[in-house]
Amino acid sequence: MASHHDCWQCGTPDAGSLFCRYCNSLQAPTPDYYVFLGLPRRLAVDPAILQKQFYAMSRMLHPDRYTRRSEQEKRYSLEASSILNDAYRVLRDPIARAEYVLREAGFEIGEQRSKDVPPELLEEVFELNMALDELRAGDSEVLPQLQESRHNFKLMLARIDSVLEEHFQRHDGQQDVASRRAVLEQIRNVLHRRRYISNLVSEVDKQLSSRNA
Amino acid sequence: MAYSDKVLDHYNHPRNVGSLDKKDPSVGTGLVGAPECGDVMKLQIKVNPETGVIEDARFKTFGCGSAIASSSLATEMLKGRTVDEALQIKNTEIVNELSLPPVKIHCSVLAEDAIKAAITDYKAKTLDAAPASAQSA
Incomplete structure (x- = not known):
C-alpha cells in the first residue's frame, strides 16, 4: 500500500x-x-x-x-x-503495536462488560482489593498475601503475553480481511484483560513500594 | 466533573457496607467487575425462603464514587422487595435517582449486573438445596 x-x-x-x-x-x-x-x-x-x-x-x-x-x-x-x-x-512495543493496528482497523478500545471477565479472576481481584484496603489502613499482616497476589498476577500477564503472541501469528497468517478482523476482535479482548491485570499489578507495586520507602 | 449531591451522600455515607455469610443457603452473592475502570463490586442478598422477600442486602465496591453510590443505592432498593420484583430493577432507575452523567452510566449497569448475579446465585442455591422429589415433580 x-x-x-x-x-x-x-x-x-x-x-x-x-x-x-x-x-x-x-x-x-x-x-x-x-x-x-x-x-x-x-x-x-x-x-x-x-x-x-x-x-x-x-x-x-x-x-x-x-x-x-x-x-x-x-x-x-x-x-x-x-x-x-x-x-x-x-x-x-507489542501492546502499543496491537492497539495501533486495532484503532487503524476501526476498533474501539476500552468498551467492555463484566461478562468478559472470568469469575475466578474477579474473585482474586476482589480479594486483592480487600488486602490493599487493609494495607492502607495500616495492617501489615496482609503483606505476604499481597506479594503472592502480585506474583500470581505477573504470571497471568506472562501467560496473556504468550497468548497474544499466538494471536499475532494467526492474524498475520490470515489472507482475507474478515478473518483478520475476527482475530483482531479476540486480540482486543485479550488486551482488555491484560490492561485490567497490569493496572492491578501497578497498584500493588505502588502500595508495596510506598511502604518500603 | 462534579458529583451530584445524592452521589456524594451515598459515597460519604454508604448504606449497607459489609458482607453476609456466603455459605448461607438463603444468601445470594453477585460479584461483577468493569475492567475498563478497574471497578469490582460484590453485592449480597439475604432472602426469606418462605416469602421470597429480600430481608437484607450488603455490598462492598472498589471503584469510583459513582460505582460506590450505585451499589449503595441498589442495596436500599433491594430491601423489602421480592426476588422477582428485584429482577425488574433497571439501571435507568439508578441513573435517574443519582443524576448520573452519561460517562458514569456504566456504573449503574454494573450495579444492575450485580443484582442479577446475586439473584441468579440465590436461585441456583435454592434449586440445589431442594429435595430430589420436588425437583422431579
Whole structure:
C-alpha cells in the first residue's frame, strides 16, 4: 500500500513514498506507521529489523541534513522525523503495536462488560482489593498475601503475553480481511484483560513500594 | 466533573457496607467487575425462603464514587422487595435517582449486573438445596 502522489517539486507522477525517484527531493511523509517504515502490515514484528530500519531512516531524515535544502524539505524532514519516532515507539512495543493496528482497523478500545471477565479472576481481584484496603489502613499482616497476589498476577500477564503472541501469528497468517478482523476482535479482548491485570499489578507495586520507602 | 449531591451522600455515607455469610443457603452473592475502570463490586442478598422477600442486602465496591453510590443505592432498593420484583430493577432507575452523567452510566449497569448475579446465585442455591422429589415433580 504505497502512497501514489506527484512530486511536489518536479511533478513526477507516482514519485515514491519518501524521496522523489526522479529529483530525489523529500516528499510529504505518510502518517501510516507501517507504510512509512516500509514494513508489511503484520502484528508480529522482528525487533531487529525494526531497529535497523529506524536507525537507517533516522540518519536519512535527520533535520541537520536539510539545513541547506528548501523550506518545504526542511518542514518535511521535521515532520518525517517526528512520525519516525512515534512509529518506532509504538511498533517496538507489542501492546502499543496491537492497539495501533486495532484503532487503524476501526476498533474501539476500552468498551467492555463484566461478562468478559472470568469469575475466578474477579474473585482474586476482589480479594486483592480487600488486602490493599487493609494495607492502607495500616495492617501489615496482609503483606505476604499481597506479594503472592502480585506474583500470581505477573504470571497471568506472562501467560496473556504468550497468548497474544499466538494471536499475532494467526492474524498475520490470515489472507482475507474478515478473518483478520475476527482475530483482531479476540486480540482486543485479550488486551482488555491484560490492561485490567497490569493496572492491578501497578497498584500493588505502588502500595508495596510506598511502604518500603 | 462534579458529583451530584445524592452521589456524594451515598459515597460519604454508604448504606449497607459489609458482607453476609456466603455459605448461607438463603444468601445470594453477585460479584461483577468493569475492567475498563478497574471497578469490582460484590453485592449480597439475604432472602426469606418462605416469602421470597429480600430481608437484607450488603455490598462492598472498589471503584469510583459513582460505582460506590450505585451499589449503595441498589442495596436500599433491594430491601423489602421480592426476588422477582428485584429482577425488574433497571439501571435507568439508578441513573435517574443519582443524576448520573452519561460517562458514569456504566456504573449503574454494573450495579444492575450485580443484582442479577446475586439473584441468579440465590436461585441456583435454592434449586440445589431442594429435595430430589420436588425437583422431579
